[in-house]
Amino acid sequence: MNYKEVQDSETTYTELMIPSYANFGGKVHGGIILSLLDKVAYICASKHSHQYCVTVSVEGVEFKSPVEVGDLVEIKASVNYVGRTTMIVGMRVESFNPRDGIVRHTNSCYFTMAAKDEHGNLTEVPGLKLTTETQVRRFCEGKIIRKLSQEKREILKSDLALAEMKEQCAQERCSITI
Numbered sequence: 001m002n003y004k005e006v007q008d009s010e011t012t013y014t015e016l017m018i019p020s021y022a023n024f025g026g027k028v029h030g031g032i033i034l035s036l037l038d039k040v041a042y043i044c045a046s047k048h049s050h051q052y053c054v055t056v057s058v059e060g061v062e063f064k065s066p067v068e069v070g071d072l073v074e075i076k077a078s079v080n081y082v083g084r085t086t087m088i089v090g091m092r093v094e095s096f097n098p099r100d101g102i103v104r105h106t107n108s109c110y111f112t113m114a115a116k117d118e119h120g121n122l123t124e125v126p127g128l129k130l131t132t133e134t135q136v137r138r139f140c141e142g143k144i145i146r147k148l149s150q151e152k153r154e155i156l157k158s159d160l161a162l163a164e165m166k167e168q169c170a171q172e173r174c175s176i177t178i
């Protein structure tokens with residue numbers, strides 16, 4: 001099998017948060033950050049696979065602090081885990097305020113990207129050559145993320161009877177009228 005080093009596809013991307021990115025509260029729209037993440041995940045995954053890639057799933061997106069207009073947003077990305085045709089790209093987002101010099105960790109998340117050949121078919125990606133303890137840890141975390149997301153999909157697919165669903169909702173803030 002062909003193996004590639006994590007460093008070969010590591011990506012750092014910086015973008016200035018301009019006024020047109022703002023929401024009604026004057027902060028940057030979450031969707032702008034998501035769109036940047038998707039772009040950076042693509043760059044990183046296509047560097048590793050040398051193929052066009054598509055986004056399959058997104059795990060763990062949460063905004064820990066708002067991003068301000070005028071901030072410089074930096075996204076660091078690496079391929080943390082590879083399956084046969086997919087890669088988990090881990091990304092860390094930091095926003096830097098150039099005036100006060102404060103750096104805030106805004107977000108960390110994982111995008112699963114699939115490699116497709118020129119006919120649009122899934123295609124095998126190179127394995128990962130792990131050369132540091134951090135890379136091994138991230139690979140193991142990626143394996144867990146994949147397993148948990150498969151389990152989550154299975155649970156959500158489960159076909160509960162109405163009575164069971166009503167029982168599950170009993171202590172929740174909803175009023176079921178069927």
Ligand SMILES: CC(C)(COP(=O)(O)OP(=O)(O)OC[C@H]1O[C@@H](n2cnc3c(N)ncnc32)[C@H](O)[C@@H]1OP(=O)(O)O)[C@@H](O)C(=O)NCCC(=O)NCCS
Pocket residue numbers: 054055056057082083084085086087112114122149
């Ligand atoms: C996601 C997709 C590739 C799965 O295709 P499939 O033929 O059903 O997939 P398979 O069950 O054979 O699995 C193929 C790979 O996808 C992974 N996969 C499938 N569904 C997944 C999910 N929901 N989350 C994470 N990984 C998933 C599998 O684990 C497998 O990975 P591996 O090859 O690395 O082991 C396919 O549905 C697809 O192309 N979706 C559209 C993606 C796209 O266009 N994105 C952009 C949207 S604008």
